[in-house]
């Protein structure tokens with residue numbers, strides 16, 4: 001009997017093989033393909049291993065009368081309708097913590113690359129312009145900058161700890177104030193943006209945080225301001241961000257996440273004050289392996305009647 005459905009075209013070959021070896025399974029590229037599975041297969045599915053950002057809602061869950069768990073590969077589960085799952089008695093799990101270091105590292109990497117114009121420096125060396133034209137313009141010091149972390153959760157905290165090592169003046173917003181001596185708490189993102197040079201967005205995605213970093217926050221950041229986003233494309237007003245970047249009303253951005261990935265707004269690629277990454281925050285071999293193992297552990301625990309390791313609902 002097929003107990004597991006593997007759903008997601010972005011599963012790597014080894015990740016998929018590990019799941020297939022563990023349980024009799026079926027595979028689909030995404031939720032839109034679930035209805036194409038035959039009824040007998042759908043009837044047996046108890047667990048879905050999910051990977052990707054395509055919306056997975058109640059209608060698709062209803063195709064599986066025995067479904068008990070949706071195990072997401074990733075900490076952010078904004079693609080999954082958790083309320084619909086709960087209403088159907090379906091558990092949702094995710095992969096928190098194991099990816100904190102990688103995502104924090106790439107946030108700091110983009111910050112350094114943006115401040116120190118490393119992409120321009122790279123192009124200057126590769127093109128031969130260094131020998132022909134000499135040095136690139138001077139850029140901006142990273143150590144000691146003032147930084148505002150939007151969302152001091154698991155990843156936000158790791159980012160802040162790295163910023164502390166760079167002797168930065170640390171500000172943050174969060175739903176509640178934390179025990180962080182020396183760091184400045186703001187209840188309002190616009191007020192924080194007015195007080196710092198850099199905003200690093202580490203919020204959850206989903207309906208509640210759409211446009212959280214608003215046009216007003218971008219305007220408050222000002223012409224020396226830089227926005228780093230490793231959360232979701234939805235958490236910032238992307239149109240306002242593009243306008244501000246094009247008009248030089250902020251200094252630049254480092255972005256790992258966008259609306260409509262991977263078909264991002266072409267206005268981004270025309271800019272020379274941005275560092276752009278292909279949503280690869282957690283994308284080291286080591287971390288992806290840990291995420292895959294945690295996903296499988298959640299599935300295994302569910303199917304053997306044990307407690308889930310990282311339940312969401």
Ligand SMILES: NC(=O)c1ccc[n+]([C@@H]2O[C@H](COP(=O)([O-])OP(=O)(O)OC[C@H]3O[C@@H](n4cnc5c(N)ncnc54)[C@H](O)[C@@H]3O)[C@@H](O)[C@H]2O)c1
Nearest residue numbers: 076151152153154155156175203204205208230231281282
């Ligand atoms: N770029 C990547 O590859 C990558 C990798 C992993 C995670 N992420 C994103 O990072 C997010 C954060 O992950 P985490 O493990 O740190 O999550 P977390 O839950 O520990 O922290 C989330 C933060 O968002 C804040 N928050 C939640 N709901 C809010 C609301 N309605 N309004 C204002 N603030 C709110 C919380 O207070 C917290 O500070 C994920 O949800 C995911 O979207 C991206």
Ligand SMILES: O=C(O)[C@H](O)CO
Nearest residue numbers: 073074075076077282
């Ligand atoms: O949320 C996450 O873990 C990453 O963005 C991958 O989806």
